[in-house]
Amino acid sequence: MFFKKDTPSEEKNSLINLFKNHISPGKVAFFKKYHMDFVMGHRNGSWLCDLDGTKKLFNLHSNGGVFNLGHRNKEISDVLKSQLNFYDIGNHHLLSKPRAKLAALLAKLLPGNLNYTIFGVSGGEAIDTAIKVARAFTKRTKIISVYGGYHGHTGLALQTGDMSYRVPFLFDSTDFIQVPFNDLESLKAVLKNDVAAVILETIPATLGMLMPEEDYLKTVKELCQSNKSLLILDEVQAGLGRTGKLWAFEHFDVIPDMVVLAKGLSGGIYPITATIINDKLIDVFKDDPFIHISTSGGAELGCAVVQKVLEITAHVDFLKHVNSMAILFAEVLQDLQKKHNSFFRGVRQKGLMIGLELTDSLAGPALTKAAYDNDLLLIYANNDTSVVQLLPSLVITETDIAYIVKQLDKALKQAKLLHKALILKKGLGQLFK
Ligand SMILES: Cc1ncc(COP(=O)(O)O)c(C=O)c1O
Structure with missing residues (x-):
């Protein structure tokens, strides 16, 4: 009764079958079950169209920041097109x-001694690199992360994350320790002289945009310093203007030893990531500068894309825009929260990094589905499903916000009904991993 049904075109049906037979039967079954078998077709700005044009979605997830500047941003794609006349991936040897010009720009835009960049292709790879550097520099093996944090699905990144992602792949090293976020006492208890680094998302997104308590990050850095451990901040989602400052850690009076950037760095057009390390850490490569490589990391074509992303994102007017849209969002979300307060309990927000706190762990999946039925793509936080993530593009306008509020209001009404049905039937499963 809650599910809208559309009849897919022949082309779409056959593509879904190809996906089922050659990529993932499980995903196809899942999306079909919930009548969410959307196949991405045309996309522009914040909008995505289904392949057969039967449905459109306003993207309020932005793939965690990949689409900070919207889909197919013209300035970015023009840069890529122009680079194709001269560059290719380049040669990693x-x-x-x-690469030199981009690394210099990153050093200029980052505070402190964060002066050296190691390029990569994926966020997980960039996290792995940070952990490798920490271990090589400190000659220690242990890494501390937080429960419910998320840093990727590659080897070392995976080890810092949630058990549910590790256990099926038989990753369970005692070198990786987890403590609750915002809990300094638990951190102190495990921060011993065998710890190479503490790794944190500045604002943990998969944990539902949990905000660091006052002085938490600053104290973590001080504790690390006195223990000769390093602090790695993962700004894969929180960085690049998302919070209204270029770097989210600027809100918290802390400078990490390493910063990891991914997702939005690509401009949604060319995958490229960066692990930026401080001056002292470059010593790791003193004896052998070839001990770490990434063949396509920092591809030359992608470097120009990132230059443009940074030029747009670091501009004072751009950050002003993010902050004024954030104020508007705060106002309208407050009104919606009052109206639906039995279901929608509160808002976590720093700039346009927003979490909607809902009544319980079934409410996030319910709102995700109801939002989809009302043409909004938003997704619950996988490690706290009582929170729905709201990550609009940073180039969102007042008109967009008026549309979102109208649709979100309808979605919240529908989600309440769906939520009741879920309580009776128990579970919508995990909608999006
Ligand atoms: C905070 C954070 N760090 C790291 C990653 C890993 O990035 P990738 O999927 O590009 O490997 C993600 C991906 O969602 C992320 O959200």
């Missing part, structure tokens, strides 16, 4: 002008 050789010196490179685009």
Whole structure:
């Protein structure tokens, strides 16, 4: 009764079958079950269209920040097109002008001694690199992360994350320790002289945009310093203007030893990531500068894309825009929260990094589905499903916000009914991993 049904076109049906037979039968079955078998077709700005044009969605998830500047941002794609006349991936053994210029720009935009960049392709790879550097520098093996944090699905990144992602793949090393976020006492208890680094998302997104308590990050850095451990901040989702400052850690009066950037760095067009390390850590590569490589990391074509992303994102007017949209969002969300307060309990927000706190763990999946039925793509936080993440593009407008509020209001009404049905039937499963 709650599910809208559309009849898919022949082309769409056959693509869904290809996906089922050659990529993931499980995902196809899941999306079909919930009548969410959307196949991405045309996309532009904040909008996504289904392949057969029967449905459109306003993207309020932005793939965790990949689409900070919207889908197919023209300025970004023009840069990529122009680079194709001259560049390709480049050669990871050789010196490179685009990589050198981009690394210098990152150093200029980052505070402190964060002066060296190691490029990669995926966020997980960039986290793995940070952990490798921490271990090589400190000659220690242990890494502390937080329960419910998320840093990727590659080897070392996976080890810092939730058990549910590790156990099926038989990853269970005692070198990786977890403590609750915002809990300094638990951290102190495990921060011993065998700890290479503490790794945190500045604002943990998969945990539902939990905000660091006052002085938490600053104290973590001080504790690390006195223990000769390193602090790695993962700004894969929180960085690049998302919170209204270029770097989210700027809100918290802390400078990490390493910063990891991914997702939005790509401009949604060319995958590229960066592990930026401080001056002292470059010593790790003193004896052998070839001990770490990434063949396509920092591809020369992608470097120009990132230059443009940074030029747009670091601009004072851009950050002003993010902050004024954030104020508007705060106002309208407060009104919606009052109206639906039995279901919608509160808002976590820093700039346009927003979490909607809902009544319980079934409410996030319920609102995700109801939002989809009302043409909004938003997704609950996988490690706290009582929270729905709201990550609009940073180029969102007042008109967009008026549309979102109208649709979200309808979605909240529908989600309450769906939520009741879920309580009776128990569970919508995990909608999106
Ligand atoms: C905070 C954070 N760190 C790291 C990653 C890993 O990035 P990737 O999926 O590009 O490996 C993600 C991905 O969602 C993330 O949200």
